[in-house]
Amino acid sequence: MSEGQQNIPRTEIEAFGEFGLIDLLTKNIKLKNKSSIKGVGDDAAVIEKDDDNYLLVTNDLLIEGIHFDLSYAPLKHLGYKAAVVNFSDIYAMNGTPKQLVIGFSVSNRFSVEAIEEIYSGIYLACEMYGVDVVGGDTTSSPNSLYMSITVIGNVPKKEITYRSGTKEGELLCVSGDLGAAYMGLLILEREKKAYEANPNMQPDLSGHDYILERQLKPEARKDIIELLKQNKIQPTSMIDISDGLASDVLHICEQTDLGVHIYEEKLPIDLATLNAADEFDILPSIAALNGGEDYELLFTVKLEDHEKVKDLKGISVIGHMTDKSNGRYLVSNDGTHVTLKAQGWDALKKKEE
Amino acid sequence: MSEGQQNIPRTEIEAFGEFGLIDLLTKNIKLKNKSSIKGVGDDAAVIEKDDDNYLLVTNDLLIEGIHFDLSYAPLKHLGYKAAVVNFSDIYAMNGTPKQLVIGFSVSNRFSVEAIEEIYSGIYLACEMYGVDVVGGDTTSSPNSLYMSITVIGNVPKKEITYRSGTKEGELLCVSGDLGAAYMGLLILEREKKAYEANPNMQPDLSGHDYILERQLKPEARKDIIELLKQNKIQPTSMIDISDGLASDVLHICEQTDLGVHIYEEKLPIDLATLNAADEFDILPSIAALNGGEDYELLFTVKLEDHEKVKDLKGISVIGHMTDKSNGRYLVSNDGTHVTLKAQGWDALKKKEE
Numbered sequence: 001m002s003e004g005q006q007n008i009p010r011t012e013i014e015a016f017g018e019f020g021l022i023d024l025l026t027k028n029i030k031l032k033n034k035s036s037i038k039g040v041g042d043d044a045a046v047i048e049k050d051d052d053n054y055l056l057v058t059n060d061l062l063i064e065g066i067h068f069d070l071s072y073a074p075l076k077h078l079g080y081k082a083a084v085v086n087f088s089d090i091y092a093m094n095g096t097p098k099q100l101v102i103g104f105s106v107s108n109r110f111s112v113e114a115i116e117e118i119y120s121g122i123y124l125a126c127e128m129y130g131v132d133v134v135g136g137d138t139t140s141s142p143n144s145l146y147m148s149i150t151v152i153g154n155v156p157k158k159e160i161t162y163r164s165g166t167k168e169g170e171l172l173c174v175s176g177d178l179g180a181a182y183m184g185l186l187i188l189e190r191e192k193k194a195y196e197a198n199p200n201m202q203p204d205l206s207g208h209d210y211i212l213e214r215q216l217k218p219e220a221r222k223d224i225i226e227l228l229k230q231n232k233i234q235p236t237s238m239i240d241i242s243d244g245l246a247s248d249v250l251h252i253c254e255q256t257d258l259g260v261h262i263y264e265e266k267l268p269i270d271l272a273t274l275n276a277a278d279e280f281d282i283l284p285s286i287a288a289l290n291g292g293e294d295y296e297l298l299f300t301v302k303l304e305d306h307e308k309v310k311d312l313k314g315i316s317v318i319g320h321m322t323d324k325s326n327g328r329y330l331v332s333n334d335g336t337h338v339t340l341k342a343q344g345w346d347a348l349k350k351k352e353e
Numbered sequence: 354m355s356e357g358q359q360n361i362p363r364t365e366i367e368a369f370g371e372f373g374l375i376d377l378l379t380k381n382i383k384l385k386n387k388s389s390i391k392g393v394g395d396d397a398a399v400i401e402k403d404d405d406n407y408l409l410v411t412n413d414l415l416i417e418g419i420h421f422d423l424s425y426a427p428l429k430h431l432g433y434k435a436a437v438v439n440f441s442d443i444y445a446m447n448g449t450p451k452q453l454v455i456g457f458s459v460s461n462r463f464s465v466e467a468i469e470e471i472y473s474g475i476y477l478a479c480e481m482y483g484v485d486v487v488g489g490d491t492t493s494s495p496n497s498l499y500m501s502i503t504v505i506g507n508v509p510k511k512e513i514t515y516r517s518g519t520k521e522g523e524l525l526c527v528s529g530d531l532g533a534a535y536m537g538l539l540i541l542e543r544e545k546k547a548y549e550a551n552p553n554m555q556p557d558l559s560g561h562d563y564i565l566e567r568q569l570k571p572e573a574r575k576d577i578i579e580l581l582k583q584n585k586i587q588p589t590s591m592i593d594i595s596d597g598l599a600s601d602v603l604h605i606c607e608q609t610d611l612g613v614h615i616y617e618e619k620l621p622i623d624l625a626t627l628n629a630a631d632e633f634d635i636l637p638s639i640a641a642l643n644g645g646e647d648y649e650l651l652f653t654v655k656l657e658d659h660e661k662v663k664d665l666k667g668i669s670v671i672g673h674m675t676d677k678s679n680g681r682y683l684v685s686n687d688g689t690h691v692t693l694k695a696q697g698w699d700a701l702k703k704k705e706e
Contacts, residue, residue, distance in 0.1 A: 009464075009466055010464040010466060011464055011465040011466060012461065012464065012465070013459070013461050013463070013464075013465055013468070013493075014461065015465070016465055018491065018492075021465065021468070021491060022491050024465070024469070025468065025469065025472050025491070026486070028476075029476075029485075029486050031485045031487070032483065032485055033451050033452070033483070033484075033485050035451055035452070035507070036451070036452055036485040036487055038487075039485060039486065039487040039488060040486070040487065040488050040489065044488065045452065045454060045487035045488035046487075047408075047451075047452055047487070047505060049402055049403065049408075050402065050403040050404075051403075055400075055402075055408065055505075057410075057452070057454055057487065057488065057503070057505060058454075058488065059454045059455075059456045059488065059489060059490050059501070059503055060456075060490050061456045061458050061490050061492050061499075061501065063458055063492060063494060063495070063499070064495070065495035066458075066492060066493055066494065066495060067492070098386050098388055098389070098400075099386070099388070099389055099398065099400055099410070101398060101410055101411075101412045101503065102412075103412045103413075103414045103456070103501045103503075105414050105416055105419075105499065106366070108365065108366050108367065110366070111362075111363040111364055111365065111366075112364040112365070112366060112368070112369055112374065112377070113362055113363060113364060115366070115374070115378065116377070116378065119378050123381075123382075130385065130386070131386075132382075132384045132385055132386050132389040132392060133379070133382050133392065133393070134384070134389055134391075134392040134393065134398035134399075134400070134410065135392060135393050135397065135398035135410065135411065135412065136393065136412060137412050137413050137414050137501075138371065138374060138375050138378070139371075139414050139416060139419060139420070140366075140419055141416060141419065141497075142416070142417070142418035142419060142496070142497050143495070143496055143497065144494070144495050144496065144497070146414075146416070146458070146499050148412070148414065148456045148490075148499075148501030150410070150412055150454065150456075150501075150503045152400060152408075152410060154388070
């Protein structure tokens, strides 16, 4: 009966990786409606709204066993995170999230109270960020909990920031600090293993509040967008860091056909992240480059904005855009050049499993 | 470590059912942004666009093992159906679908070719209905295939049709015919069981082309929306039939606080559906009332539009709206009154499993 699956050659997903698969599936898209301004390839799709504004649309999936583990993720935080990672995509277009639609699929392993707890996290995030829940679809699931959140946002046409606007010589900036969410994940995974080995053991999470919160209940950088506006800084390119600094800066490089130099000594890394990296014997800069889930904003500004940006609290200038021929690398503290590599799915999945 | 799940009383989802759960989860929503025109409770959310138009947003999940079975659903049809059921929601607001966002979660059970086949179905549907694919999220899944499709549409403010506009005495109409998709599902389930019992057996699908296509590759009724416009008929309420005529007419009744009388003899049922119902010893009107997945449009028109609507091809007048005190029932061919009951998840899930 499997008529759709007969006589088809079989190529494994692993052969493509996440980004290769997305390229394969989306390479032939041609936009036909004049209201479709920008499709696949940025943090959010861009749709015509009125004379002065665009509408932004983004969708993120959060799946049990892939993106989170219920043995340590508090349910309310989970709902909060599912909403916030989408708000982050809207801010990365220099926009404002306005409406949210929840696709929620749950098995009868979950009680009504557990589901309410997850929703309370979504509602809390919406309240904090001024977003309305306007719809959704709720279904049963054969096993895993699966959330698909779609967020609609608004951006004035004059202010929209794509991944693609930067030019050679411009400054690369990042908000907040990097690598903390990944170190938080490693702590949680370690304590889970210890707990599985000895269920009477209490998890040792002390001193790790900051990195645990970065993993379990991240925030989107609404404040940075406002700070940039207050200081009349218009980013020329912007993306949010979900896959890790390396992957995400490469998206900017690919869309602009530019190179980039990032300086290891400039990477903003919190003391708590450094301590945890030391505990795990991991180079902090590796956590910053490839850890992911930071939900910080990575953006470029014109060289003449250097004076304006350099002293702003919560923003670090970490490098600059170069001609493509100059390469895409991290200049490490000892002066060596480390080529930046994209981490998709695959790498991240191995880490999380 | 499961801090979010400790000490919480446990109520089973079954105690609420789909609609009860949705009510519970959404009852406290208050819309705050002035661009949020209409939230949960219709076929699509309504968002302010410009002086003359609203934007519509709808999301539907299609999940392996819940909404489809890969042992008989051809992959391309599956992609097609995932898109079309969302277009149907936009038409049910009297709007036009314009953009589509794909949330796609797949395990490595699937080859790249299989994924391409599903996407080719989504793209085909988009081409047929004039919709652009503008974005998405692609992730791995621990087991089942999950699709979350979000569709954005446009509707002139003057033409938008909610579930709630109708009044006592207005006519209830439905497009096409009902119950076919459900009978198609029963045929597929029967042949699957026979195949599992004897893998050398060829499935006996002959003579069932119509009802199988209604199940596996439904269409959205773009043509009916155009037909109504051509004939200057503005529906007063509208919903698409996804859960079944009974459930969906009750949504209209609840939003308007009205009753409804539907006449069994007026239910449009195709000959192929009647034949299959006979084979399974099922009352055809039960398939029409509770089968679901028809993706037909159920709508009301003013009494004075009776002359205009009664001879339109593909539209049947099946009853009328009444005062709530007159009840919500089907008048069967023998004159008895059968009270209409909502079929959520639960009932449907039992059928499909």
